[in-house]
Amino acid sequence: MSDVSRQTADTPNAADEQTPQPTAYDLIGGEARVRELVDRFYDLMDLEPEFAGLRALHPPSLDGSRDKLFWFLCGWLGGPNHFIERFGHPRLRARHLPFEIGISERDQWMRCMAMAMQDVGLSEDLQMRLLQALFQTADWMRNVAR
Numbered sequence: 001m002s003d004v005s006r007q008t009a010d011t012p013n014a015a016d017e018q019t020p021q022p023t024a025y026d027l028i029g030g031e032a033r034v035r036e037l038v039d040r041f042y043d044l045m046d047l048e049p050e051f052a053g054l055r056a057l058h059p060p061s062l063d064g065s066r067d068k069l070f071w072f073l074c075g076w077l078g079g080p081n082h083f084i085e086r087f088g089h090p091r092l093r094a095r096h097l098p099f100e101i102g103i104s105e106r107d108q109w110m111r112c113m114a115m116a117m118q119d120v121g122l123s124e125d126l127q128m129r130l131l132q133a134l135f136q137t138a139d140w141m142r143n144v145a146r
């Protein structure tokens with residue numbers, strides 16, 4: 001077997017069996033890139049009139065929100081569990097119960113995140129995969145029927 005055919009025939013299997021697949025955290029580029037994404041997300045929430053309703057649910061200063069979402073997403077993406085180390089189990093739905101979250105809030109959150117991913121230059125493929133997974137979480141956070 002030539003080297004070329006060996007590569008095409010063997011590399012995918014060898015990679016599956018021996019090398020751990022990179023996590024989404026690795027694919028994004030680690031902690032600094034996750035922070036960049038979260039910062040862009042909250043900058044857009046602050047700036048864009050279409051997110052005014054979502055912004056109004058948050059405290060006047062977004063500093064704490066930035067840290068918490070950053071810590072959470074690091075672990076959610078397969079990186080270090082900063083959020084759990086600080087606060088224990090995320091109990092994300094319970095933590096969102098104080099805020100009225102319906103379809104409009106869910107969709108603003110998703111659109112804001114999609115714009116942030118685009119702005120920081122995540123690959124199309126990664127954007128699609130992450131947005132699909134995040135939609136499940138965002139939809140599950142809905143707690144009012146409207």
Ligand code: HEM
Pocket residue numbers: 054057058059064065066068069072087092095096099101105106109134137138139141142
């Ligand atoms: C569905 C629409 C959503 C709305 C309207 C919303 C809104 C909020 C608000 C108002 C806060 C409080 C901010 C603060 O205390 O500084 C918060 C906290 C938080 N949100 Fe969301 N959120 C949504 C979806 C999500 C999603 C999809 C995630 C995760 C992927 C997420 C992760 C978090 C985390 C980790 C916190 C901090 C929780 C804590 O420790 O209190 N949120 N969210």
